[in-house]
Amino acid sequence: MNVNNFRFRLGGKEFVPIIIGGMGVNISTSELALSAERLGGIGHISDAEVMAVCDQMFGTTYVSEKRLKYAANVNNRDKSIVQFDLELLADAQKRFVSHTVNRKTGNGAIFMNCMEKLTMNNSSATLKVRMEAAMDAGIDGITLAAGLNLRSLDLICEHERFRDVKIGIIISSVRALSIFLKRAIRLQRLPDYIVVEGPLAGGHLGFSPTDWQSYNLNSIVIDTLAFLKKENLDIPVIPAGGIFTGTDALEYLQMGAAAVQVATRFTIAREAGLPDVVKQHYLNAIEEDVEVNTASPTGYAMRMLKQSPTLQYGIKPNCEGLGYLLDNEGKCSYIEAYYQALESRTPEADTRFVVKCHTCLCTGMSRYECWTCGHTVSRLKETTNRLPDGSWQLPSAEDIFLDYLKSENHSIRKPEIVKQP
Ligand SMILES: Cc1cc2nc3c(=O)[nH]c(=O)nc-3n(C[C@H](O)[C@H](O)[C@H](O)COP(=O)(O)O)c2cc1C
Numbered sequence: 001m002n003v004n005n006f007r008f009r010l011g012g013k014e015f016v017p018i019i020i021g022g023m024g025v026n027i028s029t030s031e032l033a034l035s036a037e038r039l040g041g042i043g044h045i046s047d048a049e050v051m052a053v054c055d056q057m058f059g060t061t062y063v064s065e066k067r068l069k070y071a072a073n074v075n076n077r078d079k080s081i082v083q084f085d086l087e088l089l090a091d092a093q094k095r096f097v098s099h100t101v102n103r104k105t106g107n108g109a110i111f112m113n114c115m116e117k118l119t120m121n122n123s124s125a126t127l128k129v130r131m132e133a134a135m136d137a138g139i140d141g142i143t144l145a146a147g148l149n150l151r152s153l154d155l156i157c158e159h160e161r162f163r164d165v166k167i168g169i170i171i172s173s174v175r176a177l178s179i180f181l182k183r184a185i186r187l188q189r190l191p192d193y194i195v196v197e198g199p200l201a202g203g204h205l206g207f208s209p210t211d212w213q214s215y216n217l218n219s220i221v222i223d224t225l226a227f228l229k230k231e232n233l234d235i236p237v238i239p240a241g242g243i244f245t246g247t248d249a250l251e252y253l254q255m256g257a258a259a260v261q262v263a264t265r266f267t268i269a270r271e272a273g274l275p276d277v278v279k280q281h282y283l284n285a286i287e288e289d290v291e292v293n294t295a296s297p298t299g300y301a302m303r304m305l306k307q308s309p310t311l312q313y314g315i316k317p318n319c320e321g322l323g324y325l326l327d328n329e330g331k332c333s334y335i336e337a338y339y340q341a342l343e344s345r346t347p348e349a350d351t352r353f354v355v356k357c358h359t360c361l362c363t364g365m366s367r368y369e370c371w372t373c374g375h376t377v378s379r380l381k382e383t384t385n386r387l388p389d390g391s392w393q394l395p396s397a398e399d400i401f402l403d404y405l406k407s408e409n410h411s412i413r414k415p416e417i418v419k420q421p
């Protein structure tokens with residue numbers, strides 16, 4: 001018995017029950033998502049910092065033009081005038097989504113991870129544009145993450161694809177789920193799937209740095225399944241966070257989960273967006289290297305490697321070019337922390353000073369210098385081969401996907417060794 005004995009039924013279609021979770025900023029690349037799609041599963045792209053991602057991928061100049069437009073503001077702590085041009089945002093989103101969905105060749109699907117906590121100094125308008133442009137460009141599904149804006153569904157209810165696009169939510173407790181469902185029931189638009197993300201996941205967490213250890217994914221999944229049964233709701237449940245082997249996945253499917261969402265194993269795939277040198281850091285990580293901290297200005301806890309370069313230096317806020325985390329008043333907690341650190345530093349301090357416990361996440365993520373990861377990152381070395389030069393072989397996304405699909409008794413099949421030239 002393995003994962004391949006199961007299928008995930010969603011909206012009249014059947015999928016292999018493996019979903020690669022969204023990993024911003026462009027860690028879950030189009031190529032990674034398309035590998036899952038080709039193999040019959042579901043792959044996410046993430047629209048975090050989509051304009052910066054387009055600049056990297058297509059040579060567009062969204063970021064430099066925005067920075068130029070607001071150049072006079074760079075030394076101002078007040079960022080309230082820094083706005084995203086909604087037409088350009090839609091343009092970037094459509095470019096990125098169509099570049100991905102137009103290359104589908106399999107029976108799977110491409111979903112978009114949409115972090116609602118990217119408030120972009122105009123949260124409702126920018127979220128609406130992001131979701132509508134993704135639907136216009138043909139995205140198969142949208143997974144609402146980090147922030148669960150209860151108005152999200154209202155924002156897109158006039159769109160012609162509102163009832164056809166698949167909409168999922170990520171929750172970490174039954175409480176968050178029941179609040180969201182009340183709103184959804186009023187709109188007669190329930191989510192098509194529910195990702196239950198436990199405390200071992202990568203990225204932002206729905207738990208605090210001090211209490212995550214007192215929760216476990218298994219119990220939250222059991223509670224969620226029981227809650228839905230009690231409410232007579234038939235919505236697929238998808239556990240995520242710490243599912244490291246195909247057998248871990250199988251156990252959830254046997255419990256009644258419809259599919260599983262996984263990410264950390266794929267961070268080292270050749271198709272993933274992290275630079276190869278960073279993938280080697282993930283592979284070399286030991287458990288003690290991982291921390292759950294509050295460095296993210298979102299206010300959510302985040303798991304990352306302690307060695308992340310972004311934790312080692314203070315960087316001048318880059319909101320004129322980026323600015324994805326500015327709230328509706330143009331504020332971001334990093335800006336305050338940065339200026340406080342700048343003003344209190346001693347004259348002899350290095351120009352590269354540290355902003356303690358805070359990071360400019362927009363810059364850190366866009367430069368691949370914030371090394372977020374799941375709790376199981378220290379086990380990645382079990383999944384591949386060490387090469388004669390001491391580095392690790394990077395598996396393909398297909399290697400990892402098929403291992404999840406076919407593994408039994410917690411075995412992990414390493415990729416075929418390729419001879420180094
Ligand atoms: C490098 C990395 C980046 C992530 N970025 C995001 C993100 O931008 N948005 C999001 O909702 N989840 C994000 N996640 C969470 C994953 O989508 C996924 O739900 C979770 O990590 C699954 O657990 P696993 O990594 O233990 O397999 C990220 C995870 C990793 C490892």
